[in-house]
Amino acid sequence: MAGISKTNEGNNIGGPLANKIALVTGGGRGIGRAIAMKLAELGAGVAICGRDSDKLRATADALRGLTERAFWQTADVTRADEVGELVSATEAKLGPVGILVNNAGIGLFGPAHDKSEEEWDRVLSTNLKSVFLVSRAVVPSMIQQGRGDIINISSLAGKNTFAGGGLYCASKWGVQGLSGCMAEDLRGHGIRVSVICPGSVATEFSGRGSKDQRKALQAEDVAHAVEAVVTQRAGSFMSEIHVRPLRKA
Numbered sequence: 001m002a003g004i005s006k007t008n009e010g011n012n013i014g015g016p017l018a019n020k021i022a023l024v025t026g027g028g029r030g031i032g033r034a035i036a037m038k039l040a041e042l043g044a045g046v047a048i049c050g051r052d053s054d055k056l057r058a059t060a061d062a063l064r065g066l067t068e069r070a071f072w073q074t075a076d077v078t079r080a081d082e083v084g085e086l087v088s089a090t091e092a093k094l095g096p097v098g099i100l101v102n103n104a105g106i107g108l109f110g111p112a113h114d115k116s117e118e119e120w121d122r123v124l125s126t127n128l129k130s131v132f133l134v135s136r137a138v139v140p141s142m143i144q145q146g147r148g149d150i151i152n153i154s155s156l157a158g159k160n161t162f163a164g165g166g167l168y169c170a171s172k173w174g175v176q177g178l179s180g181c182m183a184e185d186l187r188g189h190g191i192r193v194s195v196i197c198p199g200s201v202a203t204e205f206s207g208r209g210s211k212d213q214r215k216a217l218q219a220e221d222v223a224h225a226v227e228a229v230v231t232q233r234a235g236s237f238m239s240e241i242h243v244r245p246l247r248k249a
C-alpha cells in the first residue's frame with residue numbers, strides 16, 4: 001500500500017533541507033516518526049515505510065502539516081524486493097533520495113543460548129541486513145548526485161555487552177561495523193555515513209523493560225541528533241553520536 005500527500009496550506013516551503021528528499025525506515029511510529037517530523041520541519045520532502053499501514057497513514061497525515069511532499073509505502077525492510085519497490089516508488093513520487101535514515105529495528109532479549117534460529121534471523125535481518133539492503137538501493141542515485149547522508153540508528157548496545165543482549169548486541173555491533181566501512185567506501189563520492197547510538201528511549205520498542213521511562217530519552221532527542229548530522233557544514237561529517245539521558249534511570 002502507498003499514499004502521497006496533497007498540497008496544504010501553511011506548510012514549510014523553505015528551511016535548510018528545502019531541496020532534499022529523505023527516506024526514513026520505520027517512520028510510522030517511535031523514533032522514526034520523530035525523525036520524519038523533524039526532517040519535514042527542516043523543509044525536506046519525506047518518505048516513510050514500515051509494515052503497519054494505519055500507523056504510516058497517520059504519520060503521513062501529520063507530515064502533511066509540515067510539507068507538501070510526503071509519501072508512505074508499506075515495505076518490509078528485510079526483503080530486497082520490497083526495498084527495491086519502495087526506493088523506486090519514492091524516487092518516482094518525490095525525486096532522488098538525498099537523506100536515508102535506517103531506523104527500523106526490533107528488540108528481542110534473553111540469553112542467546114535460549115533463542116531459536118528463527119529469532120536470530122529475525123533480529124539480524126531487521127536490524128542489520130536491512131541497513132545493507134536499503135543503503136544499497138539508494139547509493140547509486142546518491143553517487144550520481146555526488147552527495148548524500150546515510151544515518152544508521154544503532155544503539156549504545158552496539159558499543160557494549162550485557163546479559164541477555166546477545167542477538168540485539170550482535171545486530172547493533174554489526175551496524176557499527178557496516179556503518180564505518182560504508183563511510184570509508186562512500187566519502188570519496190561526497191556521501192556521509194553516520195551512526196547514532198541512543199541509550200534507552202521511551203517508545204513502544206520491545207526493550208529490556210523495567211527502566212524508569214520518565215528518565216529515558218525521548219524520540220525527539222534522537223531526532224535532534226539527526227538534525228545535527230544533516231545540517232553539519234559541507235566538507236565534514238559526524239561519524240558517530242552517542243545520545244544519553246541526563247538523569248540515569
Ligand SMILES: NC(=O)c1ccc[n+]([C@@H]2O[C@H](COP(=O)([O-])OP(=O)(O)OC[C@H]3O[C@@H](n4cnc5c(N)ncnc54)[C@H](OP(=O)(O)O)[C@@H]3O)[C@@H](O)[C@H]2O)c1
Nearest residue numbers: 026030031050051052076077104105155200201203204205
Ligand atoms: N527505544 C529504545 O530504547 C532504543 C534505544 C536505542 C536504539 N533504538 C533503535 O531505534 C530504532 C527505532 O526504535 P523505536 O524505539 O522507535 O522502536 P518502535 O517504536 O518499536 O518502532 C520500530 C519501527 O521499526 C519498524 N519496523 C520493524 N520491523 C520492520 C520491518 N521488518 N520492516 C519495516 N519496518 C519495520 C516499525 O514499523 P512497523 O511496525 O510498521 O513495521 C516501527 O516503525 C531501532 O533501530 C532500535 O533498535 C531504540
